Amino acid sequence: MSEYVPVVTASYAYRVAVAELPLRTRLSDDPAGAVVVVDGGSEWCDKVSDSLAAGARAIIVARPSTASADELAALVARAGDRAIVLERPFLRPDAVTDAVTARRAADAQARARLVAADCAAASNDFAAALRDSIGWLRGLSGGALVLRTGGNGVGLFDSREADGVPAVLTAVRAGGTSRLRIRALGEAVSEVDVSIARALVTTSTAGGRSTAPERFETPQRLALRRAIDAMTADAQIEDVAEFAADSTLAAAVIAPRGA
Structure with missing residues (x-):
């Protein structure tokens, strides 16, 4: 590729991942046209929505926490053809x-x-x-x-x-x-x-x-590469839809039997 992909992140681990991809990425403070990394805490869906509104081309969510089906469906609709990559801790x-x-x-x-x-x-x-x-x-x-x-x-x-x-x-x-x-x-x-x-x-x-x-590649570097590939090679990312389906099944598995 001929251009560096800008990456907006406050995470030390993702800053290291950017440094490990020096021919493909550079750090930036401007979310417009960039890969934006957001923390997967309780408000991560709102952070993703804000990043999309600011013009991010792809978003990485680091270890996303549980979110409602409605929130996830809204994210998919809002993202359109822009990739949302989820870094899931036990699912590489x-x-x-x-x-x-x-x-x-x-x-x-x-x-x-x-x-x-x-x-x-x-x-x-x-x-x-x-x-x-x-x-x-x-x-x-x-x-x-x-x-x-x-x-x-x-x-x-x-x-x-x-x-x-x-x-x-x-x-x-x-x-x-x-x-x-x-x-x-x-x-x-x-x-x-x-x-x-x-x-x-x-x-x-x-x-x-x-x-x-x-x-041996870190989860952060892997997530960053997937986001870049989605931006530059039209790689299909279905992470949010899969996360939503897995979440629905997980809730049923832990529910009291017969509930």
Whole structure:
């Protein structure tokens, strides 16, 4: 590309990400035409709306908190063709791609028969970890999910896609490090071990076991690259719609059974 992309951010981590992409980005104080990074605290939807009104070309939300379906739908409508990239702490898009690609490479005919996720997270991480667990199920099951039954931290899902597979989730609050464990079962078995620090992806077949190279790129640099690609290469970003769908399912999973 011939121009630097301006980036507006007060976050130290994102300033580091800008420094790591010196041929593509530069820091700016003007949101017009820029990538704007907003904190994902309780008012992040309002901050995104303000940035869109100020002329931002793309927006990154760092670790978004829960938002209502109406707020998220309004953001999608307001953004139009401008990308909103969500940095989700337990759901790295590149790690999901690694898991899906490894299954296809292991055996193009061996789709999963069942996808299962176990989520054990500290109270301050629980909402994000549960929501991101559903994102992993969606990615490995082949498409959008519909909840068939659930509550009290357990969910049983079907895929909305004709060739999708069923999925099951258990989620509990626990002390210590928050972790997700996802397994896609079938002729090829995918195992994913996720924490905020990393995502370890392994694939097992009759021919052996392989581990995807660990991703050392920071989540901030990854989010920034995705935002730039959306601006310059027309990459499709569906983060807000997926976040909304995952949030709706997560709320149903933790609701009291029978409510």
